[in-house]
Amino acid sequence: MFEACAKFPEPSHSTFFARSMRIALAEAAANPALLSEAQRASSTENYRRHLLAADPHGRYAIAALVWLPRQASPVHAHHTWCGYSVVAGLLTETVFEWDGARDCAQATRTQARERGAVSFVRGGRSAIHQLSNRSEAPAISLHIYGVAGSQMATHVNDIVLAATPALA
Template sequence: MMPALSALDTMLADIRVAARTPLDDRPAAVAEAIRPYLDDPRLLAEKDCPCCPDRYIRHLLGEGDGYAVVALVWRPGQMSPVHAHRTWCALGVHRGVLSEHFFQAGETPCPTAVHLRGRGATSHGPASPELIHRIANCSAEVAVSIHVYGVPFADFAEGVNEVLA
């Protein structure tokens, strides 16, 4: 008898299937693949995902054909830079509450909206210089989010974010 797959292994298998969706539908499909696992407290039980005192930190959870899955750990007050994406992305909140701030493109990006993303919430988008946002942990507790980007983990430094501010 084979042992049951962990929640993380099952989520990674579902992401693998969703990542084969045609490109226009892929970010939404991957976000939907993540959604059922976000409330599972066992999701990251087998992974050590410590905080970093200086900035949010990414922990590799898995990779597939042209994409990587990471857990981002956010201490209170930590945030990403204002950025657009060079690749498609999908994310879901596993623990805590994050704020996703959206900006209008321009010489200086101008804030246009903010959405609170609590546990179980997802967001996604295509590669687009016009889709500008920032993720922030404005709460008083550590937050953890699951992100899938359409590039291998080794290419994250240059392949994911177009930092604007």
């Protein structure tokens, strides 16, 4: 994929790249043997992130996120392109729009994201969201980010202020 999009200054600007990522995420989410028991381990403190793979050239990192009931991400945009698929359970995604005049994000819609749901976005504040597990069962999502594995915790999320309270 990266070689096919080499002429673009950023691979996510290619519709081929975005479509290919969505297909790969959907195929991975459909594989019941994708994650080991250790990669399905949760944490009572917050959703738990397991680094699954990192490109040796620093182009991407793949992680499994395990969500217990009532766990949620902060409201955030991304510094880089990213995609996710729901591997197990049910997540809720709240989508926000950036209000530059008020310097905050405003919730615009909320949707259930069931097993197999896939999303892919470019970096920037045009794609602000929050993921949460509002169900009574654990959920697992697979994420791919356009950063080196060592940068996943620091160079992915752009946490933003929400005009309305964040949803848990």
